[in-house]
Amino acid sequence: MLANGTAYALVLLGGLLVAAQLRLKVTAGAELGETYSAHPPLLFFLLILSAAAAAVLYPFVAAQRPKWARFIAGVGGVVMLAGSLVVLTPDFSQLQVFYFAISSTVIGFITLRLTPAKYSLHSSGQLLWKNRSLLALWVRYNILSRYSQTALGILWIVMLPVATSLILTFVFSYILSPADIGNVPFVSFFLTGMMFWSLFLQGISNGTVSIVANLGLINQIYFPREILVLVKLGEGLVDLAFIFVVTVGINMVVGVYPNPNYIYLPILLLIQLILMLGIMLFTGYLAVLIRDIQQLTIVFLQMMFYLTPVMYPIDILTPNLAELVKFLNPMAALINAYRDVMVYNRAPDFVSLYLPIVVSGVLFYSGYMFFKANERKLADFR
Amino acid sequence: MTPIITVKNVSKRYKFQSFRPSLRHELGQMVKRVVGKTLDASWEEKPFWSIRDVSFSLNAGDSLGVIGSNGAGKTTLLRLLSGIIEPTAGEIQVTGQFAPLIGLGAGFDQERTGRENIYLNAAIQGSSVQKVNSVLAQIIDFTELNEFIDRPVKIYSSGMVARLGFSIAFFLAPDIVFLDEVFSVGDIGFQSKSMDRIMEFKERKTTLVFISHSLDTVRAMCERTIWLEHGQIKMDAPTDEVLDAYKAAQIVTAPETA
Numbered sequence: 001m002l003a004n005g006t007a008y009a010l011v012l013l014g015g016l017l018v019a020a021q022l023r024l025k026v027t028a029g030a031e032l033g034e035t036y037s038a039h040p041p042l043l044f045f046l047l048i049l050s051a052a053a054a055a056v057l058y059p060f061v062a063a064q065r066p067k068w069a070r071f072i073a074g075v076g077g078v079v080m081l082a083g084s085l086v087v088l089t090p091d092f093s094q095l096q097v098f099y100f101a102i103s104s105t106v107i108g109f110i111t112l113r114l115t116p117a118k119y120s121l122h123s124s125g126q127l128l129w130k131n132r133s134l135l136a137l138w139v140r141y142n143i144l145s146r147y148s149q150t151a152l153g154i155l156w157i158v159m160l161p162v163a164t165s166l167i168l169t170f171v172f173s174y175i176l177s178p179a180d181i182g183n184v185p186f187v188s189f190f191l192t193g194m195m196f197w198s199l200f201l202q203g204i205s206n207g208t209v210s211i212v213a214n215l216g217l218i219n220q221i222y223f224p225r226e227i228l229v230l231v232k233l234g235e236g237l238v239d240l241a242f243i244f245v246v247t248v249g250i251n252m253v254v255g256v257y258p259n260p261n262y263i264y265l266p267i268l269l270l271i272q273l274i275l276m277l278g279i280m281l282f283t284g285y286l287a288v289l290i291r292d293i294q295q296l297t298i299v300f301l302q303m304m305f306y307l308t309p310v311m312y313p314i315d316i317l318t319p320n321l322a323e324l325v326k327f328l329n330p331m332a333a334l335i336n337a338y339r340d341v342m343v344y345n346r347a348p349d350f351v352s353l354y355l356p357i358v359v360s361g362v363l364f365y366s367g368y369m370f371f372k373a374n375e376r377k378l379a380d381f382r
Numbered sequence: 383m384t385p386i387i388t389v390k391n392v393s394k395r396y397k398f399q400s401f402r403p404s405l406r407h408e409l410g411q412m413v414k415r416v417v418g419k420t421l422d423a424s425w426e427e428k429p430f431w432s433i434r435d436v437s438f439s440l441n442a443g444d445s446l447g448v449i450g451s452n453g454a455g456k457t458t459l460l461r462l463l464s465g466i467i468e469p470t471a472g473e474i475q476v477t478g479q480f481a482p483l484i485g486l487g488a489g490f491d492q493e494r495t496g497r498e499n500i501y502l503n504a505a506i507q508g509s510s511v512q513k514v515n516s517v518l519a520q521i522i523d524f525t526e527l528n529e530f531i532d533r534p535v536k537i538y539s540s541g542m543v544a545r546l547g548f549s550i551a552f553f554l555a556p557d558i559v560f561l562d563e564v565f566s567v568g569d570i571g572f573q574s575k576s577m578d579r580i581m582e583f584k585e586r587k588t589t590l591v592f593i594s595h596s597l598d599t600v601r602a603m604c605e606r607t608i609w610l611e612h613g614q615i616k617m618d619a620p621t622d623e624v625l626d627a628y629k630a631a632q633i634v635t636a637p638e639t640a
Contacts, residue, residue, distance in 0.1 A: 130508065134505035216488060220482070221488065376468040
């Protein structure tokens with residue numbers, strides 16, 4: 001019941017955000033009125049109301065048509081909301097209501113269809129909580145084992161991204177002028193981007209092989225399989241913590257100091273982690289079925305690296321291209337936001353974060369549902 | 383008394399493809415189609431029932447032996463019981479914590495010490511750090527690894543790895559123990575020690591499911607035995623009866639297979 005309500009709320013919120021975003025970009029010739037607002041408070045109120053109504057209606061619908069009940073209830077909620085919008089808020093353009101209904105329906109279809117009928121969010125959460133010491137031990141031992149044979153040991157966590165950033169600084173200080181990046185030190189600019197990009201890169205590439213590499217263990221004993229993916233995320237986070245401290249230190253040396261806007265960092269990091277988990281759950285599982293996914297992910301990540309403003313400021317692109325990159329690549333908006341906070345000392349641009357929030361939410365929800373519904377088949381694919 | 387393990391009409395089907403379809407093969411087929419050559423016979427899925435319509439239930443403290451020839455579905459049954467794979471049809475209910483003694487040494491981190499691996503392996507089996515701490519001394523004592531316990535597992539011999547794996551599962555006080563042909567490892571001294579430990583389990587009302595080709599061990603440990611053949615239960619009765627019938631069948635069929 002609660003899980004269903006949560007699912008509806010997520011679906012509707014996703015629809016709202018996408019609709020607002022599309023509305024901002026595409027007006028299809030229609031005039032935006034003076035009273036236009038992308039997300040008025042009334043909309044949020046109606047949203048909650050509709051999600052609650054959908055959750056209440058669900059059991060009655062479920063008794064009639066169990067297989068499609070979720071979808072019907074979800075669409076019912078969307079239709080109700082769209083209808084009440086038209087009646088209650090004449091300020092809203094019909095186009096906006098239309099965008100909203102369409103995007104909600106599509107997202108609703110993707111997410112709700114993937115929810116397995118017998119699935120219980122509560123019990124799988126409980127099982128995960130019960131196995132938290134496994135997660136912690138695995139993260140700790142993997143990090144210790146990774147560097148146990150090297151002379152510099154754990155220092156390598158910090159050395160790799162710092163070295164890359166220094167190389168980037170060296171190369172790009174000849175190509176870019178300080179004005180291009182807003183007269184901030186090159187090294188801070190690159191380090192900030194590199195730090196969060198390498199979290200993404202390492203997480204996705206390690207997460208993709210995490211299940212395949214442990215098929216032997218999967219064949220011997222049951223444990224919640226998503227732990228294997230979460231371990232890789234945990235390792236990435238530990239690495240990030242080390243790099244973060246060093247980055248802040250280097251920043252202070254070159255005159256970029258920690259600022260109150262750092263309070264936005266946990267929110268940004270959370271969006272990134274949810275996005276990563278969504279991708280990792282899909283690629284990790286699918287890599288077992290189609291081993292080519294491992295190689296495809298590497299190609300994809302390389303392509304994404306150039307589409308993400310890690311080693312260039314997004315402003316050097318033409319405005320149209322910059323819009324497209326921000327639209328297609330959730331990491332682009334995130335990297336910009338991290339830089340806003342850590343380098344430029346300002347609040348991130350939240351409107352540009354709408355799409356990453358929606359994409360990561362939908363990817364995570366559908367990825368998790370897909371993974372949990374099929375995890376017991378993993379031992380059969382050898 | 384409610385049963386601790388219930389298996390109801392459980393079947394497990396595997397699909398075997400005569401060969402795995404690959405992109406290269408598909409492209410070859412396309413070329414052949416264009417050129418007008420005869421195509422390869424299309425691959426077909428051959429269903430294979432590893433377990434078919436198996437039902438039984440066990441109460442706390444029961445010990446069940448499972449016997450049968452190679453490929454009869456014994457290990458598949460154990461994997462179904464421990465939740466590694468899900469049945470194609472039917473229902474399985476297992477309540478309580480179980481120790482799967484299927485593949486000892488699975489999940490060991492080769493770079494870490496024996497002691498660290500005790501924590502890791504216990505955690506994979508669902509035990510908390512506190513629980514391990516309370517039995518750590520007993521586990522280390524039982525392994526007889528002495529100073530090796532603080533050396534990396536990668537330098538262990540296979541016997542030492544097996545000892546470590548065994549000892550971890552033995553001291554986590556599980557409700558159910560699954561044993562799959564695990565007595566072939568370790569020296570005689572360790573084998574008899576393990577046997578004693580399993581007998582202790584029985585006294586503590588731990589449920590045992592034991593797969594073996596060693597009929598004497600089954601006779602010593604289990605009151606009840608299931609004889610699996612081609613994934614189906616051929617006989618489910620007190621151990622002595624089943625073993626006698628099984629032996630008789632082996633003697634009759636032996637000349638045919640020779």
